């Protein structure tokens with residue numbers, strides 16, 4: 001196929017699938033790709049971005065009314081790098097409003113539906129990204145992951161997604177949710193495709209103060225699939241209460257495959273798992289309440305009508321511009337940061353984060369990689385999580401710890417439940433162990 005044919009095929013696939021799964025917020029008709037010739041493995045390959053990643057001249061909404069007509073005048077570093085490598089963006093993908101959620105149902109553009117079963121959620125918050133890849137609309141998509149938003153939708157949609165080590169991918173141009181946890185990464189059909197995309201995305205960027213000066217590139221070339229002698233730890237605290245037996249069985253079967261490829265797999269205790277969800281939601285909401293204070297009707301996007309004074313302009317814009325889940329988190333975050341409660345909640349959560357990180361660092365003195373489920377169940381029915389947000393928060397248990405500890409985590413398909421819904425297994429590596437994580441997934445696949 002020529003580049004032109006690839007783009008036309010993807011656009012016609014998007015036109016056919018959009019009405020059913022609502023994966024896109026904005027579809028762009030890209031310029032005809034430049035002449036054939038390999039600039040990089042990604043040259044001419046149709047892809048798309050989650051709609052919280054700034055794209056010059058293309059509306060970037062965060063699936064929120066408050067940014068409904070916001071068009072950035074610059075590209076995120078990631079978009080700049082991918083474009084330079086020849087990537088062809090077909091538009092912007094649907095998501096939970098401001099990336100807050102686990103089902104992609106809180107979008108002001110309507111819920112995304114899971115291509116495997118349109119009555120179910122695709123996961124979230126990068127649900128549009130996972131659905132678009134699963135439905136064959138784009139070859140890969142760029143998502144963001146603050147507490148699992150790449151890995152969990154990848155699991156629910158039967159595709160591969162990776163959150164790289166914190167700091168390896170520039171966050172410049174990613175509209176912030178919780179800056180100390182946010183990281184962008186690919187959702188694609190395989191670990192090898194993720195590696196090819198990360199080779200372009202990763203690398204130092206002076207415009208992001210948390211960007212690491214670590215070596216970048218060469219991930220794709222490093223894949224061998226050789227797992228001989230690799231020690232893989234299986235935390236029993238991720239296999240117990242609350243885990244669907246079919247998901248457990250599929251993850252244990254994945255462990256057997258890794259063993260057959262030459263790895264050793266051993267169960268061990270990781271008791272900090274009990275604390276990861278409360279610590280995550282306190283820190284994420286605290287940072288969100290601060291990050292989202294910039295949306296005031298003055299500087300970006302949408303502004304309420306009929307206000308008397310400045311204070312009323314702020315209040316009306318925010319009241320009408322943000323959805324219920326975003327407001328809940330701003331309120332929670334403001335509360336845990338308020339004087340009198342700071343020590344009891346926010347400070348304690350930060351101390352807990354340090355304990356969690358130490359526990360993972362300890363595990364990596366014994367193991368090269370960890371294997372866990374991605375989520376306790378397969379894709380839930382649409383609507384279920386909206387009525388029970390606490391249950392939704394608890395379902396993030398296996399993914400949020402990876403963000404709190406700043407580690408690389410990958411979600412790969414490892415089977416189906418009896419309803420025919422995909423199940424995901426998660427591989428976690430030590431900080432900067434991204435290549436080892438990708439290689440294990442490559443060996444498995």
Ligand code: GLN
Nearest residue numbers: 099101145146147148149
């Ligand atoms: N589900 C988690 C949350 O709602 C994670 C979201 C994300 O990673 N952006 O915060």
